Amino acid sequence: MTTGTRLGRAPAHLLVPALLGLVFLLVPLAALVARTPFRGLPQRLTDPVVLDALWLSLWTATAAMAISLVVGLPLAWVLARVDFPGRSVVRVAVTVPLVLPPVVAGVALLSAFGRSGVIGAPLRDLGISIPYTSTAVVLAHVFVALPFFVVSVEGALRATSREYDEVAAALGAGRGRTFFRVTVPMALPGIVAGLVLGWARSLGEFGATITFAGNFPGITQTMPLAVYEALSTDPEAALTLSFIMLVASVLVLALLRERWFGEIAR
Amino acid sequence: MTAFLDAHVVVRRPEFDLDARLTAEPGDVVAVIGPNGAGKSTLVRALAGLVPLDAGHVTVGGETWDDGAGRALDVRERRTGMVFQRQLLFPHLTALDNVAFGPRSRGVRRSEARRLAQGWLDRLGVGDLAGRRPAHISGGQAQRVSIARALATDPRLLLLDEPLAALDVGVAMALRVELARHLPGVHGVSVLVTHDALDTLTVANRVVVLDQGRVAQVGTPHEVAQEPQTEHVARLMGLNVLRGRSSGTVVRLADGTDLVTATEADGEVNACFGPQAVSLTHEEPVGSARNHFRGTIRSVVPHGSAVRVHLDNPAGLIADVTPASAAALDLVPGRRVWAAVKATEVTVYAVRDLTR
Numbered sequence: 001m002t003t004g005t006r007l008g009r010a011p012a013h014l015l016v017p018a019l020l021g022l023v024f025l026l027v028p029l030a031a032l033v034a035r036t037p038f039r040g041l042p043q044r045l046t047d048p049v050v051l052d053a054l055w056l057s058l059w060t061a062t063a064a065m066a067i068s069l070v071v072g073l074p075l076a077w078v079l080a081r082v083d084f085p086g087r088s089v090v091r092v093a094v095t096v097p098l099v100l101p102p103v104v105a106g107v108a109l110l111s112a113f114g115r116s117g118v119i120g121a122p123l124r125d126l127g128i129s130i131p132y133t134s135t136a137v138v139l140a141h142v143f144v145a146l147p148f149f150v151v152s153v154e155g156a157l158r159a160t161s162r163e164y165d166e167v168a169a170a171l172g173a174g175r176g177r178t179f180f181r182v183t184v185p186m187a188l189p190g191i192v193a194g195l196v197l198g199w200a201r202s203l204g205e206f207g208a209t210i211t212f213a214g215n216f217p218g219i220t221q222t223m224p225l226a227v228y229e230a231l232s233t234d235p236e237a238a239l240t241l242s243f244i245m246l247v248a249s250v251l252v253l254a255l256l257r258e259r260w261f262g263e264i265a266r
Numbered sequence: 267m268t269a270f271l272d273a274h275v276v277v278r279r280p281e282f283d284l285d286a287r288l289t290a291e292p293g294d295v296v297a298v299i300g301p302n303g304a305g306k307s308t309l310v311r312a313l314a315g316l317v318p319l320d321a322g323h324v325t326v327g328g329e330t331w332d333d334g335a336g337r338a339l340d341v342r343e344r345r346t347g348m349v350f351q352r353q354l355l356f357p358h359l360t361a362l363d364n365v366a367f368g369p370r371s372r373g374v375r376r377s378e379a380r381r382l383a384q385g386w387l388d389r390l391g392v393g394d395l396a397g398r399r400p401a402h403i404s405g406g407q408a409q410r411v412s413i414a415r416a417l418a419t420d421p422r423l424l425l426l427d428e429p430l431a432a433l434d435v436g437v438a439m440a441l442r443v444e445l446a447r448h449l450p451g452v453h454g455v456s457v458l459v460t461h462d463a464l465d466t467l468t469v470a471n472r473v474v475v476l477d478q479g480r481v482a483q484v485g486t487p488h489e490v491a492q493e494p495q496t497e498h499v500a501r502l503m504g505l506n507v508l509r510g511r512s513s514g515t516v517v518r519l520a521d522g523t524d525l526v527t528a529t530e531a532d533g534e535v536n537a538c539f540g541p542q543a544v545s546l547t548h549e550e551p552v553g554s555a556r557n558h559f560r561g562t563i564r565s566v567v568p569h570g571s572a573v574r575v576h577l578d579n580p581a582g583l584i585a586d587v588t589p590a591s592a593a594a595l596d597l598v599p600g601r602r603v604w605a606a607v608k609a610t611e612v613t614v615y616a617v618r619d620l621t622r
Contacts, residue, residue: 163354166316169341170348171368171419181367185358 029246036243037236044240052218053226054244060134060222061202064141065149065195072149073191077179079150080157081165091154098147105143106211113139113212136213137220144208145198152197156190157183193256200252203245271423271455274322275312276334277305284308284479285322290455290472297470297487298459301498304476306459310425313457314348315341326422326454342371345454347416349426353408355400361387361411362396368419386414390444406437410444422454431461438462445469463502467491475499493615495536497582506544506583508537512614519580526556527612534617541574543611544585546595551606558606559583563599566592573597577605 044050078084079091097105113120113130120130130136164186168178184191206224213220215229223245230238269289277284284305290296298306311317313324315331318338324331326345332338347368355364365383370376387393390410395403403411409429416424429445430438446469449456458470466473466487473490475483475498483495494500500507510517512531516524525537545551551558561579568574573592577583585605587597597603 163350164356166314166341167348167350167354167356168367168371170314170316170344170346171371171415172342173367173371174342177371182356186356188358 032239032242032246036239040236041240041243044237045244047237049217049221049226050237050241053221053223053241056134056137056218056221057203057223060137060141061145061199063138064145064202065199067138067142068146068149068198069191069195072146072194073153073184076150076153076157077183080154081162081183094150095147097143098151102144102205102207103211105208106140109136109140109143109208109212131212132214132216132220134213134219137209137222140208140212141202141205144205145201148201149194149198152194153187153191156187156194159190160186196252196256200249203248203252268325268328271326273313273324274334275309275324276319276321277308277312277317278320279308282479284312286474286476286479286481288313288457288474288481290457292454293450293452294472295449295456295458295470297466297473298457298476299461299466299473299499299502300476300482300496303478304498305479306476307427309476310348310427310457310459313423314346314425315339315344345419345422347419347421347424349409349412349416349424349429351428351431353400353405353412355408355412355415357400360397360399361392361403364400364411365415365418368415372419382418383414386418387411389448390414390417404437406433406441409433409441413441413444413448417448417452420453424449424452424454424456426456426458428459428461430465439464442468461502463491463504466502493536493613494538495617500538501582501584504541504584506539506541508580509617510535510537512537515609517614521580523559523580525607525612526609527614528610529612529614531614531616535614536617538613538615539607539611541584541586542572543607544583545606546575546585546587546591546597547604547606548595550604556607556609557612558604560602560604563597563601563603565599566597577603 075094079087079094100108110131111117113123113136115121115124115129115131123130130139160183164182165178168182173181204224205222206228209220209222210225215221215225217226221229223241227238227241227245230241270292271288271290273288275284275286275288282303282305286305286309288296288309298309300306308317312319312332315338318336319332319334322334330337331344355361356367359367362380362383365386366376366379369379369382374382384393384396387396390413392403392407392410392414395407395411400408400411413429426445430441433441442465445458449458449469450471458465460466470487473483473485473487474481475490475496477496477498483490483499490499491503494503494505494507497507508517508519508525510519510525512527512533512535514532515527515530517527517535517537518524527537559577559579561577561583564576564578566573566575569586572586573589575585575587575592575597577585583605587595595603
C-alpha cells in the first residue's frame, strides 16, 4: 500500500517537471561514464601527471581539513555557545566565502598573501612567498571549505542541547573539560560530516586555486586543474580524470549517508 | 545563627517575578510544590547558578554563592548535584563514566573516581549496568544512574527537578523509596521539585508551596496536607478547599454562598473537606447534609477504586463516588447534579499571610 492510495495520485503537472529535473541531473553523469575510455584506465592511473595531481588533491584537501578542524571547531563552538555582541555579524562574515565566486576568493587571497599583499609583503621581507606554492593550494582550500565546516558543525553543536553543558558544569567541569568530554563527543557525527563535506569541497576547488596558486604540475595542479588542462590537449585524459573524481564524490556521499547521516537521524 | 541553606531568591522575568525565601538544615529534604509557572524550576536553576539572582542572596554552609549584587560563584564552583526529569545522562559515556564524571571533574584520580562511581551505582541498585550506555537502559534505571551521578559529588545542595514525573507509576514508586532512603543522608540540603503529593509526603520533611513566584505556605508535609493554603495544593492532596469569610459557624464564600460548618471561627478562613465527603444526587438533597451546591459535571475519571467527579460549582469541586453509584446516577460530563457536604465533614482553619 502506498500513500498514493490514500491521498490520491501524484498529479502529472508535478511529476513531469520532477522527472525533467532528475533526467537533467543524471544524463551528463551517465554520458561521462559512457564515454570514459575504461581500456586506458590502468595506464592513465599510472601516468605521473595524473598521479601527481591525484596525490596533491588528496593531501592538500586533507591538510585543509586538519586546519579547518583546529580553527573551525573552536569558531563553531564560539558561535554556538558563547553569547557576545555582534555574533550575528560574525556568523555572516563566516558564511560570506560560501557564496563568494571562487575566482573572487582567489583574488582576495592574492590581495592578502600576494607579493605586495597586506600579509604577503611583510612575509616576503622574511623570505617567505606563498602564492603559486602547494601552501597556497592549502590556503585556498581552507578559505573555501572552512565556512562549510563551521556552518555544519555549528548546526551540530546547536542540535546537542545546551542542557548537557549545564549538567557538566553542575558536576564541576570547566568549560574546557566540558568541550572535550561532552560537547565534542556528542557532536562528533556532525563534526565528521562537516569534515567530509569540506574535504569534498576542497577536492573540487578550482577557481580560487588557479587564481591564487596557479597551475603548475606537481606543485599546484590539483585534479580539477588537471582536468581543465587535459580538456584542450587530451580529451580522453580529461574524461578519465573526471570519472575518477566522480567515483571519489560518490564514495564521499555514500560515506556521509551510510555512516553519519544515518547516525544523526537515529 | 543563620541556617545552613539560607536563600532569598529574587529573579525578575518579563512574565513573572520570583521572590522566594528558603532556609534548611543539613539532612533536610525540602519539597517545592506549586502549579506550572509558579517559579519552581527557576528557583532550582537560580540555586544552581544557572540563572543569576536579580536581588537577594544564596549562602550555603556559611559560604556565599550569590550575593544578589552580581558577585556569584560559577555553576561549577558550587557544590550542587542536579537531577532532571529527562535524566540528561551523557549518551556517549557508560553509566559508570557518567557517575565518575563529577569526581573526575573535581580532580579525583580515574581509578578512585571509578571505584566511587561503582559504589554509588551499587547503592542505587544499578551496579550491574555500569558498562551500559544510557541508550541501552530503561528510564527508571537511567534515573537511578543520574541520581547516583548527582550524589557522587557529595553535594551540599542536591537539586531534583521532578525526577519521577516521566516514569511509570511502579518504577516511580520504587525510586521514591530510594530517594526517601538516600536524600536524608546527603551532607547538605535536598530540594525536590515535584507535582506529586506522594513525593511530598513520603520523601520530604519540609514543604514549600510556591504560587505565582511567591512562597504561599511552608511547613511539614503533614501540616501542608492537613491545612493547604492554596487551591493547587488542595488539589494535589486531593482535597477541596474553599476560601471565605467565617463568622461563627458560617463561612461566606467569594460567590456569596454560605457554607455551614461545625467549627466556630472568625475572619478569613479556608474550609477544607475530602472528596469522599461529597455526595451527589439528582434531586435537591434534604436531611442532615446542610450544604448543597448545584453544578455541572466537567469530567468523570477513575480514581483508585472510586470514580472522581469534577464539578464547575463551587469552582473545581471534586467528589469521589463508587463506580456503582456513578453508573446508577448516570454521571457524565455536562449533566447537572446536586452536591452535598455535611457540616461536620468541613475543617476550617485561618488563612495565613506569608507575605513578608
